[in-house]
Amino acid sequence: MLANSIYKQDIHKLNIHILKTSLIFGLFHYADADFTTQAATEGPTDWSEENVTVLSYPELISMEATLLLIETSDEVVEKNVTIGNPASIELRCNFSTSRSPQFVYVFWKKGNDRINRTSSVRVFENIVQAYIRLIVTDKVHMDSYSCIFEGIKDRKGIFHFKVPEIYTKEKPLVNYERDSVVLNCNSEKFVPLQWVWYASNGSEKVPIDLTMKNKYEILPSKYNETKLKIKHLQTTDSGPYWCRAIFLLGESEGKQNLRVLTYLVPLKPFLAVTAEVIILVTGIFLYEMYTKRRQLPSESGNDFEQGEQLKSEDHNGVQKNKQRTRYRKSEVSVN
Amino acid sequence: MACPVEPPDGGWGWIVVLSAFFQSALVFGVLRSFGVFFLEFVSAFKEPAMRVSWITSIGIAVQQFGSPVGSALSTQFGPRPVVMTGGILAALGLMLASFATSLTHLYLSIGLISGSGWALTFTPTLACLSRYFSKRRSLATGLALTGIGLSSFVFAPFFQWLITYYAWRGALLLVAALSLHLVACGALLRPLRLAEDPSVGGPAAQLVSLLHHGPFLCYTAALTLINAGYFIPYVHLVAHAQDLGWDPLHAAFLLSLVAVADLTGRVFSGWLGDVSPGPVVQLLAMWSFLAGMALALLPVAQQSLVLMALAIVYGFTAGALTPVAFSVLPELVGVGKIYIGLGLVQLVESIGGLLGAPLSGYLRDLTGSYTASFVVAGGFLLTGSVVLCTLPGFFFCFFLPSASEQYSVTKSLEARVSPNRAEYEEGSPEVQDP
Numbered sequence: 085m086l087a088n089s090i091y092k093q094d095i096h097k098l099n100i101h102i103l104k105t106s107l108i109f110g111l112f113h114y115a116d117a118d119f120t121t122q123a124a125t126e127g128p129t130d131w132s133e134e135n136v137t138v139l140s141y142p143e144l145i146s147m148e149a150t151l152l153l154i155e156t157s158d159e160v161v162e163k164n165v166t167i168g169n170p171a172s173i174e175l176r177c178n179f180s181t182s183r184s185p186q187f188v189y190v191f192w193k194k195g196n197d198r199i200n201r202t203s204s205v206r207v208f209e210n211i212v213q214a215y216i217r218l219i220v221t222d223k224v225h226m227d228s229y230s231c232i233f234e235g236i237k238d239r240k241g242i243f244h245f246k247v248p249e250i251y252t253k254e255k256p257l258v259n260y261e262r263d264s265v266v267l268n269c270n271s272e273k274f275v276p277l278q279w280v281w282y283a284s285n286g287s288e289k290v291p292i293d294l295t296m297k298n299k300y301e302i303l304p305s306k307y308n309e310t311k312l313k314i315k316h317l318q319t320t321d322s323g324p325y326w327c328r329a330i331f332l333l334g335e336s337e338g339k340q341n342l343r344v345l346t347y348l349v350p351l352k353p354f355l356a357v358t359a360e361v362i363i364l365v366t367g368i369f370l371y372e373m374y375t376k377r378r379q380l381p382s383e384s385g386n387d388f389e390q391g392e393q394l395k396s397e398d399h400n401g402v403q404k405n406k407q408r409t410r411y412r413k414s415e416v417s418v419n
Numbered sequence: 420m421a422c423p424v425e426p427p428d429g430g431w432g433w434i435v436v437l438s439a440f441f442q443s444a445l446v447f448g449v450l451r452s453f454g455v456f457f458l459e460f461v462s463a464f465k466e467p468a469m470r471v472s473w474i475t476s477i478g479i480a481v482q483q484f485g486s487p488v489g490s491a492l493s494t495q496f497g498p499r500p501v502v503m504t505g506g507i508l509a510a511l512g513l514m515l516a517s518f519a520t521s522l523t524h525l526y527l528s529i530g531l532i533s534g535s536g537w538a539l540t541f542t543p544t545l546a547c548l549s550r551y552f553s554k555r556r557s558l559a560t561g562l563a564l565t566g567i568g569l570s571s572f573v574f575a576p577f578f579q580w581l582i583t584y585y586a587w588r589g590a591l592l593l594v595a596a597l598s599l600h601l602v603a604c605g606a607l608l609r610p611l612r613l614a615e616d617p618s619v620g621g622p623a624a625q626l627v628s629l630l631h632h633g634p635f636l637c638y639t640a641a642l643t644l645i646n647a648g649y650f651i652p653y654v655h656l657v658a659h660a661q662d663l664g665w666d667p668l669h670a671a672f673l674l675s676l677v678a679v680a681d682l683t684g685r686v687f688s689g690w691l692g693d694v695s696p697g698p699v700v701q702l703l704a705m706w707s708f709l710a711g712m713a714l715a716l717l718p719v720a721q722q723s724l725v726l727m728a729l730a731i732v733y734g735f736t737a738g739a740l741t742p743v744a745f746s747v748l749p750e751l752v753g754v755g756k757i758y759i760g761l762g763l764v765q766l767v768e769s770i771g772g773l774l775g776a777p778l779s780g781y782l783r784d785l786t787g788s789y790t791a792s793f794v795v796a797g798g799f800l801l802t803g804s805v806v807l808c809t810l811p812g813f814f815f816c817f818f819l820p821s822a823s824e825q826y827s828v829t830k831s832l833e834a835r836v837s838p839n840r841a842e843y844e845e846g847s848p849e850v851q852d853p
Binding site: 372 | 503514517583584585586588589590592593595596597599600602603606607609
């Protein structure tokens with residue numbers, strides 16, 4: 085740890101030296117003020133105008149996010165960072181390069197605007213890490229931040245700050261009339277300030293009227309989820325529903341589709357299949373009666389014969405006669 | 420059809436095979452795929468999983484304990500009206516279930532009503548099938564029972580699709596419509612009057628005679644033991660594989676492999692049962708023995724390939740023993756008593772099935788792994804096969820051709836049952852073979 089920080093101080097001095105020299109060569113444009121601010125501090129810095137806001141959010145969550153950039157690779161490296169509550173976040177870009185650290189130039193951007201602050205740098209074995217600590221307390225701060233390493237080709241890494249996503253059941257909910265249904269929204273590890281539910285009115289979102297107690301009810305739940313119970317469903321209740329989670333840093337929505345069916349919907353196929361079964365059964369019986377009628381006239385004569393044979397030859401040579409009758413029977417009963 | 424005939428061994432018999440195929444599918448395929456509704460019921464009624472699983476347990480219990488009732492009614496009225504009524508009951512139960520507002524509702528409608536419907540269909544159909552065949556009985560039974568395996572593949576995704584589009588209420592209504600086809604299948608069961616029938620008496624008389632029939636009781640005991648071990652892998656194999664570090668997808672795939680092996684085993688054994696010269700009982704003992712060995716060796720397998728191979732062997736042998744199990748019975752008790760006989764067997768062996776799974780679960784909880792469960796299950800199968808060896812007529816066939824062996828066995832049985840039946844000499848159709 086100690087070695088690291090000593091190293092850091094060296095790099096700071098190096099940075100200042102480099103910047104001074106580059107200034108001479110007119111490569112960069114920096115305000116003089118930056119040098120003094122940077123060299124003096126080690127810990128979290130903030131933009132001077134934000135000092136007031138920092139005081140009003142004493143409990144900032146400390147976060148960090150890291151990206152790896154390779155000098156020889158062309159791809160733009162991006163990362164989504166989910167921030168649910170005001171936070172103090174350190175963004176780090178690890179730059180893998182063969183260049184000597186003193187020749188690595190890096191700066192940060194917020195959106196498309198350059199941040200007027202020198203980037204701090206740490207050096208590890210063959211990685212140059214540029215880091216910056218930002219305070220995120222407002223919607224304004226939820227942007228895309230990029231670190232850019234300059235060289236023959238600029239290498240860029242982008243952090244996208246996002247509000248937490250809302251998770252709902254992906255499958256559309258199907259229910260029947262007079263049933264009740266519960267719509268669920270979950271914000272996982274983050275707790276919003278407020279949840280609001282919207283239904284669809286053809287083309288626009290309409291907030292749900294929660295004063296209709298016999299129709300809508302918000303069920304008690306944990307802070308990171310919301311449950312809307314819709315009672316006495318009707319087909320008109322079908323459609324999309326949105327749950328909106330309001331965070332300090334922005335809003336996030338989840339959508340669910342509800343389908344309310346009447347009993348007629350499955351009843352139609354049911355009746356169709358029932359009719360089919362009745363037709364099958366009738367067909368089977370008709371076929372049987374038809375084949376029986378065909379067989380009956382020819383069978384009656386043979387029946388008589390067989391009956392006589394059985395009666396006349398009771399115990400003598402029973403086997404032989406039985407065999408003969410069997411053969412005859414098997415001829416007759418073709419089916 | 421007034422004049423008694425002997426089993427046609429073909430012709431309309433194949434239509435009966437088709438009917439039995441669809442019936443196995445519609446009864447057991449539906450029961451096995453009911454797990455798809457499980458989660459829906461849990462969330463719709465806000466009840467814990469254990470209470471929801473009672474629905475299928477009650478249904479299976481009613482189906483198995485009600486088998487003798489179905490058998491008795493079939494002996495009295497013939498299989499056709501009984502099976503058709505059963506089909507209507509099964510569909511009615513499912514239809515009522517679609518309107519359910521509580522779990523008790525489902526216990527009564529699916530468990531009790533549909534369960535009774537299923538009880539009136541499956542056993543009479545298989546018994547009827549046995550009456551239609553003698554030479555090709557095993558093959559016919561094997562083919563019919565493949566309905567169970569195939570339907571499990573088809574119904575589970577189909578029910579899931581129904582639930583997605585119609586929710587569980589609509590899906591139940593449509594499964595009820597599907598079950599109505601049991602009625603159509605029942606209509607195909609043309610009554611067959613065999614020469615034996617007039618002499619075996621009504622259902623009560625048959626029941627009494629069977630309960631005094633030594634070999635029958637011995638056979639029932641053997642089947643109960645086999646049943647106790649039979650279902651264990653289907654219940655525990657996936658969990659055991661996951662214990663060994665398999666990921667859930669591969670473990671489920673293993674079960675599918677076992678199901679395919681089971682199907683193949685059924686058909687192969689059906690064919691083998693008919694062409695093999697010895698008594699079918701020997702085959703049953705052989706398959707049970709092999710299945711027991713495979714099962715007992717399962718815990719020893721640590722490598723994936725060995726486990727897979729043993730599981731496939733188990734699937735094949737377990738599937739193989741089912742058609743021969745059904746084929747032995749008519750030869751043992753005669754086709755006249757087949758309805759009652761099959762009903763009784765189903766009733767008693769279901770006790771084995773009901774006890775087997777919880778016992779293995781208990782052993783698992785006790786020892787922490789499935790080794791004991793599998794070994795005990797294998798033990799049940801091995802014991803069952805040994806008990807089968809004690810049946811009369813088991814060892815005969817090494818020395819005598821089957822025809823006369825069957826003849827002498829049935830003769831001795833009939834001599835005990837009814838002395839003046841000797842002139843019919845029914846139970847030995849092989850006698851007439853050229």
